[in-house]
Amino acid sequence: MSQITSGGxxxxxxxxxxxxxxxxxxxxxxxxxxxxxxxxxLFYEHPVHVVRGEGCWLYGGNGEAYLDVYNNxxxxxxxxxxxxxxxxxxxxxxxxxxxxxxDTILEYAERLLAxxxxxxxxxxxxxxxxxxxxxxxxVARSATGGEGVIVTSLxxxxxxxxxAEFSPSLGRQxxxxxxxxxxxxxDGYRGDGDVGRAFAAGVRAALDDLTRHGxxxxxxxxxxxFSSDGVFADPPGFMAEAVAAVxxxxxxxxxxxxxxxxxxxxHGMWGFERHGIVPDLVTVGKPMGNGHPVAGVFxxxxxxxxxxxxxxxxxxxxGNPVSCQVGMAVLDVIxxxxxxxxxxxxxxxxRDRFRELGQRYPVIGDVRGTGLFTGVELVxxxxxxxxxxxxxxxxxxGLRERRVLISATGPHANILKVRPPLVFGxxxxxxxxxxxxxxxxxx
Amino acid sequence: MSQITSGGxxxxxxxxxxxxxxxxxxxxxxxxxxxxxxxxxLFYEHPVHVVRGEGCWLYGGNGEAYLDVYNNxxxxxxxxxxxxxxxxxxxxxxxxxxxxxxDTILEYAERLLAxxxxxxxxxxxxxxxxxxxxxxxxVARSATGGEGVIVTSLxxxxxxxxxAEFSPSLGRQxxxxxxxxxxxxxDGYRGDGDVGRAFAAGVRAALDDLTRHGxxxxxxxxxxxFSSDGVFADPPGFMAEAVAAVxxxxxxxxxxxxxxxxxxxxHGMWGFERHGIVPDLVTVGKPMGNGHPVAGVFxxxxxxxxxxxxxxxxxxxxGNPVSCQVGMAVLDVIxxxxxxxxxxxxxxxxRDRFRELGQRYPVIGDVRGTGLFTGVELVxxxxxxxxxxxxxxxxxxGLRERRVLISATGPHANILKVRPPLVFGxxxxxxxxxxxxxxxxxx
Numbered sequence: 001m002s003q004i005t006s007g008g009x010x011x012x013x014x015x016x017x018x019x020x021x022x023x024x025x026x027x028x029x030x031x032x033x034x035x036x037x038x039x040x041x042l043f044y045e046h047p048v049h050v051v052r053g054e055g056c057w058l059y060g061g062n063g064e065a066y067l068d069v070y071n072n073x074x075x076x077x078x079x080x081x082x083x084x085x086x087x088x089x090x091x092x093x094x095x096x097x098x099x100x101x102x103d104t105i106l107e108y109a110e111r112l113l114a115x116x117x118x119x120x121x122x123x124x125x126x127x128x129x130x131x132x133x134x135x136x137x138x139v140a141r142s143a144t145g146g147e148g149v150i151v152t153s154l155x156x157x158x159x160x161x162x163x164a165e166f167s168p169s170l171g172r173q174x175x176x177x178x179x180x181x182x183x184x185x186x187d188g189y190r191g192d193g194d195v196g197r198a199f200a201a202g203v204r205a206a207l208d209d210l211t212r213h214g215x216x217x218x219x220x221x222x223x224x225x226f227s228s229d230g231v232f233a234d235p236p237g238f239m240a241e242a243v244a245a246v247x248x249x250x251x252x253x254x255x256x257x258x259x260x261x262x263x264x265x266x267h268g269m270w271g272f273e274r275h276g277i278v279p280d281l282v283t284v285g286k287p288m289g290n291g292h293p294v295a296g297v298f299x300x301x302x303x304x305x306x307x308x309x310x311x312x313x314x315x316x317x318x319g320n321p322v323s324c325q326v327g328m329a330v331l332d333v334i335x336x337x338x339x340x341x342x343x344x345x346x347x348x349x350x351r352d353r354f355r356e357l358g359q360r361y362p363v364i365g366d367v368r369g370t371g372l373f374t375g376v377e378l379v380x381x382x383x384x385x386x387x388x389x390x391x392x393x394x395x396x397x398g399l400r401e402r403r404v405l406i407s408a409t410g411p412h413a414n415i416l417k418v419r420p421p422l423v424f425g426x427x428x429x430x431x432x433x434x435x436x437x438x439x440x441x442x443x
Numbered sequence: 444m445s446q447i448t449s450g451g452x453x454x455x456x457x458x459x460x461x462x463x464x465x466x467x468x469x470x471x472x473x474x475x476x477x478x479x480x481x482x483x484x485l486f487y488e489h490p491v492h493v494v495r496g497e498g499c500w501l502y503g504g505n506g507e508a509y510l511d512v513y514n515n516x517x518x519x520x521x522x523x524x525x526x527x528x529x530x531x532x533x534x535x536x537x538x539x540x541x542x543x544x545x546d547t548i549l550e551y552a553e554r555l556l557a558x559x560x561x562x563x564x565x566x567x568x569x570x571x572x573x574x575x576x577x578x579x580x581x582v583a584r585s586a587t588g589g590e591g592v593i594v595t596s597l598x599x600x601x602x603x604x605x606x607a608e609f610s611p612s613l614g615r616q617x618x619x620x621x622x623x624x625x626x627x628x629x630d631g632y633r634g635d636g637d638v639g640r641a642f643a644a645g646v647r648a649a650l651d652d653l654t655r656h657g658x659x660x661x662x663x664x665x666x667x668x669f670s671s672d673g674v675f676a677d678p679p680g681f682m683a684e685a686v687a688a689v690x691x692x693x694x695x696x697x698x699x700x701x702x703x704x705x706x707x708x709x710h711g712m713w714g715f716e717r718h719g720i721v722p723d724l725v726t727v728g729k730p731m732g733n734g735h736p737v738a739g740v741f742x743x744x745x746x747x748x749x750x751x752x753x754x755x756x757x758x759x760x761x762g763n764p765v766s767c768q769v770g771m772a773v774l775d776v777i778x779x780x781x782x783x784x785x786x787x788x789x790x791x792x793x794r795d796r797f798r799e800l801g802q803r804y805p806v807i808g809d810v811r812g813t814g815l816f817t818g819v820e821l822v823x824x825x826x827x828x829x830x831x832x833x834x835x836x837x838x839x840x841g842l843r844e845r846r847v848l849i850s851a852t853g854p855h856a857n858i859l860k861v862r863p864p865l866v867f868g869x870x871x872x873x874x875x876x877x878x879x880x881x882x883x884x885x886x
Contacts, residue, residue: 009755028544035552036762037565037744039751040541049544053537071539073759079535088531092522094496095734096514098483101471101492109478122480127570127736128760134603159756160577162604173753286759291538293570293736293760301480308482310616312452313602316516316729317571317736319479 129285231375266371572728709814
């Protein structure tokens with residue numbers, strides 16, 4: 001299993017697992033180990049060396065093109081000229097902190113808040129999604145006086161000390177906090193019956209358990225597309241009952257939109273919208289600056305203001321004019337290029353084509369998702385639904401050899417995580433599907 | 444006192460404290476409150492509205508020039524063309540994460556590690572100094588199996604949940620962790636006798652106290668210029684005995700170089716160098732990317748590798764090629780423009796001139812620092828050394844009215860924190876000293 005989950009990481013490079021590594025690559029790998037240490041893990045049996053990116057494509061040193069079907073950070077496409085122009089222009093004019101007045105942060109805040117329900121009236125800027133979730137935790141604790149945190153059983157919310165304590169996907173070596181409870185993910189493929197009801201029952205049990213241990217619940221954090229748990233999107237609305245239970249218990253619901261946010265789900269800007277819920281706090285990151293480190297927390301005015309009155313919080317780089325101009329350029333591209341509709345249509349077409357392929361390959365047990373976030377679950381047997389991580393690993397690495405980059409997820413590492421830039425089109429889908437079919441045929 | 448420390452913050456804008464705020468500024472301030480909430484505090488009785496930066500200067504909307512004597516982030520000067528060129532070029536070529544091989548991160552890591560003692564063999568990249576200190580905490584806990592943290596009594600190390608717990612300068616509203624002990628800062632002005640011995644005695648007492656409470660010490664974190672405690676630099680070497688005590692107790696010493704690092708102290712790249720010590724971990728941030736969000740942890744190879752083997756840590760934006768090229772451009776400028784020598788010479792001259800001014804103004808109780816980090820302590824009486832925060836506030840705001848930007852620090856908010864970009868020269872020192880003299884004369 002070490003090639004499937006190395007140190008708790010799916011699809012990690014394991015030294016010696018491939019004979020395809022060139023001498024030049026081996027030198028780079030050994031320099032990395034020597035300079036950056038063991039935490040810096042690579043993807044694939046045969047790691048990919050990239051030197052250039054454009055749109056949905058990454059390029060190696062000899063001009064070889066890799067189709068990027070995995071990158072949700074370069075969300076409007078690698079090196080989008082509109083974003084780079086905004087970055088370079090503002091960097092040459094002014095880049096300073098928020099202790100001085102400047103207009104850009106206000107303009108950006110207005111544009112962001114206009115995409116959100118009226119209940120969410122404030123934004124605070126950070127640099128990373130981890131910082132955003134860490135700040136949301138602080139706000140939730142301040143607002144509720146509670147400590148308890150509820151997450152799904154394979155959730156990932158970030159890497160600060162406090163957030164890693166409620167990120168069970170980091171594995172057994174990173175212990176959960178004693179104030180943390182996990183609930184089963186809303187798995188409509190493996191679960192029986194009503195997903196929403198089952199999910200809410202888990203959440204109610206977790207609330208009860210916290211209370212019985214004398215721990216006041218502060219918040220439930222959910223990635224609203226449940227990326228690391230295995231990609232669970234349907235039916236829309238299934239989160240509502242669980243969220244209502246959390247709020248009824250006096251705790252906050254934090255929608256972690258770092259993965260689903262900024263149009264990826266193909267239905268509006270935010271993953272929570274599909275569920276008809278209004279979070280108390282929303283955290284955002286990765287695609288927000290198309291690779292530039294910008295992230296943030298949106299929240300109810302009363303919660304953010306109460307926190308701000310009592311607590312000094314200042315993020316040196318957070319909300320600087322360069323980050324804000326970059327963020328606005330990303331919003332421009334999402335709007336101008338119609339990327340939400342594109343995510344909806346291209347994603348839907350892609351899932352249809354995976355399902356078609358499933359008619360020939362019974363290893364494809366389930367195809368699910370929304371917009372340009374698709375999970376394809378591989379099983380040994382469609383009746384028992386026994387996970388097939390070995391085939392998943394061979395497929396992911398076979399695609400890499402065909403220069404198509406994706407990865408896998410889920411508790412058994414048997415779910416393809418198909419998550420391309422939002423500018424992915426039909427042409428790129430053709431390339432992807434041809435490579436998947438070819439790889440499956442060759443297995 | 445509310446104008447001196449608002450919500451624990453020195454030099455914060457308090458609504459209504461000044462009649463100089465224009466209608467346009469008032470509108471901006473009220474939009475900020477409405478969009479960003481109460482945590483977003485401004486500097487000065489009359490906040491500054493900036494639209495452009497260049498070198499040591501910030502500019503308002505009507506072209507009015509403010510001399511920036513406070514910004515240690517835009518360390519090689521606002522909008523330095525070499526840094527912007529590197530940023531724009533790499534952003535147009537490739538910006539992706541570290542799960543793929545690319546060369547830039549290795550080149551940057553080599554250049555950084557070449558500035559450090561041989562014992563520090565690894566670098567891990569984050570986006571902010573808070574993330575760097577949070578990661579250093581995780582490494583220290585992993586390495587020692589301990590939990591306890593020692594910091595100085597008014598230390599600031601960052602704003603993640605875990606780091607805020609050992610940042611007493613955030614004020615009473617942000618409680619220290621039960622595993623945290625504070626020690627008196629190494630104050631050579633107010634303290635009696637040997638600074639190093641007194642500091643080490645405090646540290647030994649904290650180690651003992653942790654042990655008596657059954658808490659194994661994990662680390663001592665020190666800002667090696669003690670910025671928030673009041674700027675303590677001399678005599679060089681005074682940290683050595685305390686650091687040896689920490690290491691002898693099996694805990695790690697973490698040098699927080701977010702403030703003193705990258706040449707600010709005028710003696711080599713790092714603040715700890717003046718003390719002849721070798722930290723186990725070093726954290727860096729603010730000036731590293733001249734405003735671009737890049738930060739990191741340098742550490743002993745054994746510590747970083749043990750942590751990396753056991754723990755999954757991945758920072759999405761950390762170490763991306765854009766951040767690394769920006770970081771290298773900053774190193775280029777420090778070298779090419781001789782900024783370490785400049786910091787040494789200009790800083791030394793500036794302190795001489797503050798001391799000269801002290802001959803006329805007895806309110807200047809002490810002038811101290813190293814390189815371009817100067818503390819000027821204002822007192823009501825040179826014998827009793829009674830702090831004079833009121834005069835400090837009037838001086839800081841009087842300078843702002845003369846378009847010279849500095850701030851104050853220390854437990855009594857009576858210490859001018861003079862910390863300009865490293866490109867600050869004699870000409871800028873003339874402007875600063877003339878404004879200080881004029882303001883003092885007018886008080």
